[in-house]
Structures are given as C-alpha cells and as structure tokens.
Ligand code: GN1
C-alpha cells in the first residue's frame with residue numbers, strides 16, 4: 001500500500017496506512033504521516049467496474065471541487081482546505097494512478113478532526129439541510145457540459161427498472177421463485193416512480209448539478225458539530241433535485257437502519273424530516289414550483305429506487321454492492337421496501353411539510 005501512496009505528490013512522509021470501512025463501492029484507506037502533525041491523506045482504490053471512465057470521473061471531481069473553492073473564497077471563507085475536497089495529483093500530474101494490475105487509485109488530503117454520522121438528531125439534520133442546499137446553490141452555475149455522467153443513467157428510474165426486468169428475465173442466481181412478490185410490488189409502482197423522467201421530457205422538470213449520493217454519512221462535521229465538508233463526490237452529475245432531497249431522507253429520516261432486519265424499527269422520523277426540509281428550503285431558493293411539488297415524491301422515489309437496485313443485485317447474484325453475508329441484498333431490499341411503505345402512508349404529511357417551509 002505504501003508503494004501506491006508513494007506514487008502521489010505528498011508533502012508528508014508516509015506513516016501507518018489503515019483501511020476504513022465506509023461505502024459499498026470503493027476501498028478506502030487513511031494514510032497517516034510519520035510526524036502526526038503533518039498532513040494526512042485519504043487513499044481510495046476506485047471501483048473501476050462501476051466507474052468505467054476514471055479520467056472523466058476524476059476530471060468531474062476536480063472541476064466541482066475547484067468551483068466550490070472559488071465560491072467559498074469569494075465569500076471570504078477561510079480554511080478552504082477543510083471545506084472542499086482536494087485531489088492530490090500523481091507524480092506524473094494525472095489525477096489518479098494506475099497500478100501494474102490495472103487498478104486505479106486516487107488520493108485526497110485528509111480532513112482531520114471530523115466525523116460523520118449514520119444516525120443524526122434534528123439539530124444536525126437542520127444544519128445538513130442548509131449545507132446540502134448551499135452545495136446545490138454553489139454548483140448551480142457550473143457549466144453543465146463540462147461534467148460527464150460518471151455512471152450513465154445513474155438516477156434514471158426508467159433505466160433502473162429496465163435493469164431489474166432484465167435481471168428478472170435472466171434469474172441468474174435462481175432467486176426469483178421466493179421473491180416474485182417483490183417483482184409485483186415493484187411493477188405496481190413503476191408508473192408513478194417514472195413521473196420525473198416524463199416531466200423532464202415534457203420540459204417541466206429541469207436537471208441541475210446534484211450530488212446523487214446524499215447519504216447522511218457523506219457529510220463531515222467538526223468537533224462542534226458544524227458541517228464542514230460534503231464528501232463522496234463520485235456521482236456529482238446532472239439530475240433532479242428531488243433525488244438529493246430524497247436520498248438524504250431515505251438515510252437520515254428513517255427510524256431504522258438501511259438494512260434493518262426488524263421491520264418494527266423502520267419508519268419515517270418526522271422530526272428529522274421537518275428539520276432537514278426547513279434547512280434545505282432556506283438555502284435552495286432557486287427551486288421551481290414543479291421541483292418543490294415533487295420533493296416528497298423524491299423521498300418515495302429514492303427508497304423505491306434503492307429497493308429496485310438492491311433487489312436487482314440480489315437477483316444478479318450480488319455483483320455490484322459489497323455485502324456482509326449471502327442474503328444481505330435481500331435484507332436491504334426488504335428494509336428499503338418497508339421504508340417506502342411507511343413513506344407512502346405519510347406522503348400527504350411530507351407534502352404539507354414541504355409546502356409549509358417553502359412558503360416561509
Ligand atoms: C452506494 O458510495 P456508497 O457506498 O455510499 C451507491 C449509492 C447507493 C448507496 C446505498 C456509486 O453508495 O448510489 O445509494 O450505496 N453508490 C453507487 O447505500 O452506486
């Protein structure tokens with residue numbers, strides 16, 4: 001691992017390198033410095049099966065982080081190195097390093113003294129809403145054409161359904177028989193969940209630069225619980241704002257875990273929902289009436305999309321997400337479906353909350 005880290009333009013002498021268990025996609029490591037006061041680094045092996053265009057991926061992240069730094073410095077914000085991710089180029093100047101086995105690696109400066117949460121309280125949710133709303137606002141004038149879709153059709157529900165139907169047809173892992181009921185539940189909702197794609201085609205719902213992975217744990221907080229930096233920028237790309245709103249609610253406003261085995265634990269966390277909506281809408285003042293009117297749908301949509309994606313991976317024999325045991329993708333599917341049903345029951349309430357804070 002040291003050999004890999006040495007391929008980058010690091011300022012510090014390399015000390016201990018330790019793996020970090022975060023995310024379902026890339027492999028991550030902390031590179032400590034010999035002298036603990038020097039800069040540390042965050043090393044990642046990029047999942048090249050998923051991010052096929054690594055050059056484009058790194059170029060996206062570089063454009064986005066440069067843009068954020070520019071915006072922040074125009075506002076007079078200090079400690080910029082803590083507020084936006086900083087890619088460290090390899091010794092040959094590239095934004096990644098390809099090793100002799102064909103693996104792709106990248107390094108960021110590590111932002112010390114920060115933490116992320118899997119479970120948060122309303123106060124933090126409010127701050128997170130402000131921070132994600134601000135993030136979208138800062139990126140609203142980045143030239144679109146310069147950004148690629150790092151995973152084509154990433155949050156396109158029509159495409160995700162096609163993938164799922166393909167997996168059902170193939171039944172590669174022979175898991176369809178006992179899960180047929182899930183196919184039926186998915187198909188029942190397919191029309192409603194493709195509404196954003198249709199609205200977009202009709203010119204009624206714009207695409208903007210989104211984070212596309214606004215899981216609650218992709219925000220770093222400092223020791224005083226102030227949001228410092230939004231991380232995991234692999235999927236920043238054009239999309240619907242309802243996706244980002246929805247994905248935060250899917251992960252933060254759930255009284256249970258993403259893969260909770262106990263359905264009793266799962267439900268909408270109303271206080272978190274309200275607090276995040278309040279914070280988000282204070283900042284995201286650029287939203288059109290159609291975007292506002294579809295935020296609550298976005299919440300259902302993200303839980304639905306995740307149900308479909310986990311289920312598709314389960315049917316395919318677990319080829320996409322990292323899993324901890326053989327039935328993990330099924331467990332995740334059921335838990336996300338349970339959350340979806342709870343959100344369906346509370347859909348009118350969610351709409352009211354959105355309109356209440358939008359009118360303020
Ligand atoms: C993956 O990066 P990570 O592991 O937090 C996935 C997201 C899913 C999420 C489900 C590139 O995110 O889209 O919502 O798992 N990222 C990719 O928890 O597929």
Ligand code: MG
Nearest residue numbers: 023213232234
């Ligand atoms: Mg990610």
